[in-house]
Amino acid sequence: MSAFDYRRFKESRPEGARLLFIAHRKEILEQSQSCFRQVLKDPNFGELAVAGKRPAQMDHVFMSIQTCNSLALWDHMARDYYDMIIVDEFHHSAAQSYQKLLNYFQPQILLGLTATPERMDGKDILHWFDDHIAAEIRLPAAIERRLLCPFHYFGVSDTVDLTHVKWTNGHYDIGALTNLYVMESHTANKRAQAILDAVDRYTADWQGIHGVGFCVSQAHAHFMADYFNQQGIPALALDAQSSDEERQGASQKLASGALTFIFVVDLFNEGVDIPCINTILFLRPTNSMTVFLQQLGRGAPSGPGEGLSHRTGLCGPGQQKI
Structure with a gap:
């Protein structure tokens, strides 16, 4: 969904759109990069920044939150450098490790993705989006619409x-x-x-x-x-x-x-x-x-x-x- 959303956003801007995709695991970043490449029909789109890998260009990056903190992007990038920032598994955003990223950058679009928006500790993650959920589908509805497999x-x-x-x-x-x-x-x-x-x-x-x-x-x-x-x-x-x-x-x-x-x-x-x-x-x-x-x-x-x-x-x- 985020790949299609980014494609539409990018096509609406003659100058293109810089992208920062954040997740906390290498496997998520690799699968996300592959998905974006398929949707955009560009086998070279985006670079990984995780587990010691450093991108040659910073315009379209799939980066771990650990690498983001290590590089301290906020120390040498403009607040509006990225046009779109996507944070996967956004329920983790209440952690301290996400605060500098979210507080510093001011993209045109901030998109958070999660299947589990409710946290057990009661911490609020919706305030980053003015308490607005852009799109939501729960497990029973997803199964009914054949987006997920039913189960016993x-x-x-x-x-x-x-x-x-x-x-x-x-x-x-x-x-x-x-x-x-x-x-x-x-x-x-x-x-x-x-x-x-x-x-x-x-x-x-x-x-x-x-x-x-x-x-x-x-x-x-x-x-x-x-x-x-x-x-x-x-x-x-x-x-x-x-x-x-x-x-x-x-x-x-x-x-x-x-x-x-x-x-x-x-x-x-x-x-x-x-x-x-x-x-x-x-x-x-x-x-x-x-x-x-x-x-x-x-x-x-x-x-x-x-x-x-x-x-x-x-x-x-x-x-x-x-």
Whole structure:
């Protein structure tokens, strides 16, 4: 949507339009650059500024917020240098790292994109747009209009007792959860087997699964991958320490069927599209609607064609949102 919006804006200006596209992950920037190049029919449009890469020209840049702060653009650019600034995953804009960028630059158009505008901490992000949402479509309407794939959602009871797990600032203690789900072998193995049984019960064919499991911690992700491999289900764990090559390779193996599941923590939550994913396991307790919708979105790729039978599996304690 932002690529088409930019194209229309650019075509209305004989002098063209300088663009700054901001996101917080390299994968989002790469996919966005590719999308803009397709829409503009220009295979050379835009340059990346992320993970040490520096653009030769600054007129059309896809830049990480980390690089933006490192370069301190506000120290050597005019406030109106960019005609259009697009900030993806705009719900992050309440963070301190975005404030200098947003307070300094004065583009003709500031466009914020997010699937989850409501923040759990109640911080307001709409004031940047005079409390006006230019376009909005929610999950049920998007599915009804065949912009996203419909899904089957299963809630599976979990017998692991979390009543004694420490609750701080709206979250379970990660260390305590990891202890239950990994270190206490009897409990951990019983839960992992219950998850595997649920997948077997609610899916028609293991050969057709291209799945992602969202885990509590790195240790939990690796434990789940090891358990599934031991049961003959090809699986791999990815985390923040995994290299770009490992992530790309894992995605390709998932698409080809060489892997059935990838277990992740704090990866693939937002902004990254892997069209082959058709099964999701929510294996971490959360009371955050933002996290829940972001993870659900990994199994609802856009487009009405292939994928209408995509399904989402849920494993977790009875009434908890997992």
